[in-house]
Amino acid sequence: MTSESPIQTRSFHGTDADEVSDFLVTTYAENRFRALHAGKREVTISGQQWNGIGIYDGNFEMPFHFESNGSPNYLFSSCINGGSTFTSGNTVAQCAVGDVVPVSPSTDVTCVSEPAGFHHAAVILDAGELNNFVSQWIGRPLATPVRFDMKPIAADAAVAWNTAADCLRRMMMLTPAPKAAMRALYEHMLKHMMLQHGSNYSELFATDACVTEHTAHSAVAMIETDPMRWKTLGTIAHALDCPTGALENAIRRLTGQSSAALFVQGRLYGVRHALTKGDGSFVRTLQAFGFAPSNRFVNTYRQRFGEPPSTTYQRNPNAADIRHDFFELTDTLRETNVNRFIDESLGKPIGLADLARLTGLSEHATIAAFKAQFARTPMQYVIERRLERARWRLCHTSASILSIALDCGFGSQSYLTTLVKRHYGVTPRQLRLSAGTTTLGDGGRR
Incomplete structure (x- = not known):
């Protein structure tokens, strides 16, 4: 990825x-x-796109028949619920819950959902970017584009x-986004897919060849001296005119x-050197x-x-007023403190003002x-915490689903069911059955 573009939310x-x-x-x-059902059923899609990478959550309650007219992109479809x-x-590939199916660019790809619909996480990658990565990795131009085996x-x-x-x-949701880390993770994902799944370049990609020790020393020095300039091994391999895999x-x-x-x-x-002698604020440093002021980083x-x-x-003699810097806020936003507040107000409404x-x-x-x-908005964090508590109660108590929905602040059994399906790919009842928990019934309170 050589060009930079802003992150778009769609x-x-x-x-x-x-x-x-x-x-x-x-x-x-x-x-x-086209829809495969006469009734009005919803489709909800949301996600981010950046530099030839798109990551979307697509919930098709509407059963459908999809046929592409030629795609410039690779699709990696991860089934959350339903199927297709x-x-x-x-070639025919079934995509069931838990499956990830790669779909290479083609002029004749069709996708037909199950009657209940299809909920999936879609990673969409620009074909040019992916093929350039593979070409740089093996150190030669590609005779034909990469084509993954279309199966889970x-x-x-x-x-x-x-x-x-x-x-x-x-990462894409952070402000500012850690683009160096995003690039590195992108290359890791491509490498992972090329090594873990079959394609027409599997043998060439899984090379054990090495560049010279001198070249390896040069690459290590470049990483140590200015990691933010080079960002990924692919950019260094390009600068040194050598295959990324062998490097x-x-x-x-070495x-x-x-x-x-x-x-x-x-x-x-x-970052340690900059914190010691730089003239930037703590957070901007x-x-x-490529770091965020989080507990993990600390x-x-x-x-x-x-x-x-x-x-x-x-x-740092150039440090700004520490009392007003963001790192003090990490104490306020310690995960344990926030979780305690949510748990103590579990059955009550919690708003942004709270x-x-x-x-x-x-x-x-x-x-x-x-x-x-x-990496979440406040209300996204609250919902996920409440879902964690509801999931634990579903799996470890015999309380009714309605009771758990009300006690965890969801207001209704239907709303809890919608969120559980969206996050875990199953209904609350299925989640409970998988844990082997007996219930007092799903209609009333305990």
């Missing part, structure tokens, strides 16, 4: 098949989309893919570490090196240097603080 909600088709043109491909059947030529990837590989995709989506192998042989680990290490030492920094980053910054009072910030600043600390 969303759609409606019941008209033609409008769904028009939206899919802007995010994936020219298509013909993809067809390309003579292995279960463990699917879990890793979904975790990385969710992390990348959360990665040589770096592992240092015993992956290039990704060296990049993180380089960014940590860079962290952001300049713990990583402390493990590496034996002190929290705020202590390092306090020794969370602003908890943090002592304005409502606007509270939203910014939650996004920086948790």
Whole structure:
């Protein structure tokens, strides 16, 4: 990825098949989309797009038949609920709950949902970017574009893919977005898919070749000196005119570490130097090196240097007024404190004003603080915490689903059911049955 573009948030909600088709043109491909049910059923799609990468949550309650007219993109469809059947030529792939199916650019791809619809997480990648990555990795031009086997990837590989995709989506929601880390994660996801799933370049990609030790030393020095300039091993391999895969192998042989680990290490030492002597604010210094003021960063920094980053910054003669810097807010927004507040108000309404009072910030600043600390808006965080509590009660108590919905602040059983299906891919009853919990009935309170 050589160019930079702003992150775009896109969303759609409606019941008209033609409008769904028009939206899919802007995010994936020219298509013909039609409903398979006469009644009005909803389609909800939302997500982010950046530099040839799109990550969307698509909930098609409307059963459908989709046919692309030729796509410039790769689609990686991860089924959350329902299911679908993809067809390309003579190849047919079933996508059931938990499956991730790669769909390569083609002129004849169709997708038919199950009668109950199809809810999936879609990762859409620009074909040019993906093929350029593979070409740089193997060190030669591609004779033909990459074509993945159109079938579900292995279960463990699917879990890793979904975790990385969710992390990348959360990064896209941060302000400012950590674009260096996003680029590195993007390359990791491509490498993961190429190594874990079959394609027409599987043998060439899984190379054990190494560049010279001198070239590996040069690459390590570039990472250590200026990790934020180079951002990924692919950019370094391009600068050194060598295959990325052979360079990665040589770096592992030389240092015993992956290039990704060296990049993180380089960014940590860079941010420590800037916190000690730089003239930027605490938060902007962290952001300049691709970090956010989060508990995870503080713990990583402390493990590496034996002190929290705020202590390092306090020794900086150019430091701004520490009392007004954001790192103090991380104490206010410690996950345990926020969770305690939500749990103590579990059955009550919690609004943005309540969370602003908890943090002592304005409502606007509270939203910014939650996004920086948790990669979520305040209300998204509240809903996810309440869902965690509801899920635990479904699996470990015999309370009715209605009782749990009311006790956890959802107001109705139907609203809880909608959110549980959206987040976990199953209904509350199915979640409970999978845990083997007996109930007192689903209609009344305990």
